[in-house]
Amino acid sequence: MAKTVVKYEDIEDVNQFPIGQGLTNDIYAKCLSILAEGDEKIDEIDPILEALHPADIADLIERLPLNKRENLLKHIPAEYLGETIAHLHEEAQEATLTSVINTVTPEGFIQAVDSLESDDRANLLRAFEELEDIKLKREESLLTYDRDTAGGIMQTELVAVSGEWEVGEVLEYMRENKEKLPETISRIFVVAHNNRLLGSISLSRMVRKSLDQKMEDIMRTDSVVVPHDMPKEDVAHLFEKYDMYSCAVVGEGNKLIGKITVDDILDVIIEEQEAGVMRAAGLEEGQDLFAPIIFTTKKRFPWLFINLLTAILASVVIGNFEAEIDQLVALAVLMPIVASMGGNAGTQSMTVAVRGLATKQLTWQNAGYLLWKELRVGGFNGLALALLLSVGTVLWYENPTLGYVIGAATIINHLLAAFAGIVIPVLLEKMGKDPAVSAGVLLTTVTDVGGFFSFLGLAALFLM
Template identity: 45%
Template sequence: MVTRHYEETPHHGLTDDAYIEILVALDAEPERLAPLLESLHPADIADLIERLPREHREAVITSTPPEHLSEVISHLEDGVKEHVVQFLNPEQVATALTELESDDAADLAQMIEDMSEDEDADAEDFLTDPQQKHLLEFEEDTAGALMQQEVLAALPTDTVTQFLEYMRANGDSLSANPGSIFVVNRQRRLLGTISMGRIVKAPLKAKLEDVMRRDPLTVLPEAPTDQVVRIFEKYDIHNLAVVNKRNQLLGRVTIDDVLDTVMDDHAYRQSAAAGVDSDEDLFAPVLTTARTRLPWLIINLFTAIAAASVISLFEDSIAKLTTLAVLMPIIASSGGNATTQTQTVIIRGLATGHITKQNAWALFRKEFASGNLNGIIIAILLAIGVLVIFGNPMLSGVILMATVANHAIAAFGGWITPLVLKRFNYDPAISTGVITTTFTDVGGFFVFLGLATLLLL
């Protein structure tokens, strides 16, 4: 007889056929749902729930095989998780909290606290493990919040053989992805790390201290996640030790959590830049969606009103020459596009850490020069167009000058705005656009209508 040492759920992905079969079962044959879900990987069940309109989710979560429930929950996006957790009974939540890895359990407990209408609800009460309670102390978007406490630690004087025997004896109780071995002294101070790839290649009699990578990379729990991500990207590591100020090992950040974080962060920044909640469930209720999006629309309304006020200064000029009203949006739009180009480069340079105090000025000179060069080209094209269509050389000259000036404003605004936001610890990826287009709208209208009033009327 062949002994299998491991067996897992297959992961074939949520194929279109499986998806449609489930939709049919949801509509017509609810009793077929449970067997269909059994053949899916937990990550695919999570995927399915995220795609489904809200009214179908309860049926799916209650038909999910109990042994997969906590893993399904860990794979859900926050907005959907909040919705689905409501369908679980307290025992199911308690089971999930004990089965999840420490970082996922702490996140779930925090979410339940936030959702609870009971003001006395406290995430700590949901967790039984005192170690996990400790994870609640770390602020969001820090290494501490990202780390898990499941680590494989060993003493420097252990031999490779001793370590391997320990692994074989305790394998079942260890994390499925043990990652690196952290070599610590009796005070739990971190001395070095050994990757699984290295321990497998090491001489059996060697001591861990002679095999380990000394002087390992570490972060403090309060390090921002951006910094953690950059360390993983830069040094191509798979595990990063989190230590306190006395260099004692607190936990580790794993590369799969970093990958998830990078994707979430990116979604967050894009959504926040448009005033949308990135955790928002695709099928959130209409009122919730509208309410979260309204504030950003109102802020932007004020910037449009600022631009309108500039135009109102020149109403007399527009009355005399209505062509000005026709050309206004072209000036504003070309400036807005140019400033978007410069700010995109600056925001990215700040994110990669390539822009420093020492090179910011050299970068301005380059951006200003290339922005103005394109400004002049666009201005000439517009001036020729205006001359041909309206036959008015002075108007053509005014649009030429205004376009050149607005591209200069665009380059300056696109450069300075993200730098200033970053300086004051605002995320430039989120708020730059609103500010820079206000510059180019207000500036563009003012220069164009002002020059027209001076020179044409």
Template identity: 35%
Template sequence: MAETSAPIPHVEDWRDDEGELKTELVRAVSDAVEAGDAVRLKDLVGEAHEADMGDLIAQLSSDERTRLVELLGADFDFNALIEVDDAIRVEILEDLSPEQVAEGVADLDSDDAVALLEDLTEEDRTEILDKLTPIDRVALKRAFDYPDDSAGRRMKDDFIAVPPFWTVGQVIDHLREADDLPEDFTEIFVVDPGYHLQGHIRLDRILRTKRGVPVTEVMEEDVRTVEAGEDQHDVALMFERYNLLSAAVVDDAGRLVGVLTVDDIVDVIEEEADAEIKALGGVKADEEISDSVWTTAKGRFGWLFINLITAFVASTVLKSFEVELEKMVALAVLAPIVASQGGNAATQTMTVAVRALATHELGPHNALRIIIREVMAGFINGLAFAVITGLIAGFWFGIADLGLVIGLAMICNLVAGAMGGILIPLALDRLNADPAVSSGPFVTTVTDVTGFLAFLGIATWWFKI
């Protein structure tokens, strides 16, 4: 009793109030690694959760990381490597010997082993797989046969399946006696001899049922299943929609091959949100905070290049009004305001459209209503900013008509921005392109060109330049 009434150890001892790893800890670990002091190192990090360990590894230098893994030896939990950035993980795995990695992989769940080895080259991966036991090797090779980002890659192949003629009591006895059960599980599957799914039973149902009851009486037949080849994006949407804790994964022949749990899906949701945010900001989904200067610069060049082209396209519009700009330089001063305001309004619409497409809230059934709403909202804000911008511009340059001209151009451009902001993502989605990645440059081109054209065109006509 003395032991159990002791205070529960505070698991957050490693972190300060902001949730950052404490500097003293990082320094102490780094010193122990430099000194090659395995005993001290085990003292420091022995009890660490894999996630804390991952964060710690990320903060060490390249050399220290590999030495830490080597010093900890069999005490090192390879799960920690799943928590670090891809670039760091690959670097450490390449530095270690294939034997060391294989030993670490042998302790992992199948889904974690896949996550660990996924970003290695085919060659490095095969070298490691060849060091595993035949059973582990075949299981992992099968997982790697499924496409990237599919349910088959994310699932655990370790689950409990019982035949439909068992009773609850037989299930409980099996659980008490079998010693090759998965680490933790929240449900049991009922399958026929061909491993076709008959139903599933949640553990609380088993605990609350008398031993003599047949499993077929307590099982739910209505199991959410996922095909192993299905994309993780669709699987995540299903988990979110139906608040699932787990789903059964079946192969082409409908046989149960694995189970997906919500903690894997949390990672997928995080990954997808990250990819969407980065795409909208013109950054590649795989850019990581640990990337080198060169990788970073190279990765961002492409999007900037496309935007440079759109900027030149917009400038050809300005150039075609060279004579007018020369005669009335106020136009050159004000034109970027019209373009920028349209661009910002269009970005708002595009953001909403991209989000709604990603969550399936925007589809054929309501597209027309949303297009109309956006265009009308664009028109209303166009009117509002026509008045505001018109007044400021008119007074600033002491030319009342200039206010009128910029106001009209503002309305045109905010309506054009709204149309571009919604129609371009819809069109890209229809063409099976990712609207988060590709919409931006098109939308900006629309508002830059429309902004310059409307403002300078109306000005030329009004002032008879």
């Protein structure tokens, strides 16, 4: 199934080991130039695709602009098509599937899909469901689970035996059924009749037991099991925390319905991480670099619109001090400094808080300690920056009061930033919202409004 990645024999000098192996820059450039020449030279791509691992072909697809992809798809060897598509990110996967329908026969495609493991297969079939113009037999049992739960990421291929069995019998069973059983087995599950889960043992532990020991005597009953509807992020958290390799997934009545292995979890974590970074910038367009322009434009607009409203809010605050600015135009020159520095300091506090909430180190109970710490850190740094800024302002504008005012506003805004940086994410979390998504916009609104108001307000009090 898997293709050659690197042969040990070929490694003469370990320092020459090719990182990012199959799809080197040379190969990538070669593919680009073949595709650029159009239909004439396209057959030259065949030997290259045959030499690449499906994961590398998927990489190649994702690096290509949309209009070059279809040409490539026709040339992917049929036996790697399913695996290649399984390696694509979600959005590129759906776009690619649509193209595939035009280029591959449904039978050929079903065959490709059938060669995959159950979790990859379920994902592909789910994506297909959304494409109206193709009908494909659905695997009801797998598709009933929500994609974002343990049931959605589990594999149904596993080895489950009775507690009566001896180790030797289990090994014999594995040898005799090697075609039927999954390629990788790291844990053997022990079940009662009705498939009720009783316990499990890792393969590496089991092979070290005497052949005549009974499974029920050597199985462990204290390993983690997860219910099918546990959110996949929570499953990932368990794997990370307890250094697990695999775990059982159970349905009603503690029935064993599947297993999750750590490589599935790796995907969940990376996906979640990327989605988090994207959402924090208001990007909901998915992860295909070359999605269509109109699609991308529409997806990004709402976020920019929200930011327009918050920017207008800040400018309304400034509008209330038109008279003061009219009298002393230096205020207009200096006010963005106060606002922007508060925003940066607040982002630091917020980042610490968001991360603490994600790792569950920061809780409702200890938030008070952290707030008090951040207020002091913000206060000290605000004081240091205020000194620098005050001295600079006095030297530049030769107006000592203006110096005091900008210094005081800087300290006030740093304290406000530290407060908002902790309180906003903690409250969002308490309200069941994802703090990574909306805390940033709320925070900069607070620090902009706070920065402009404290600076212009103090100026109105002491300078006019």
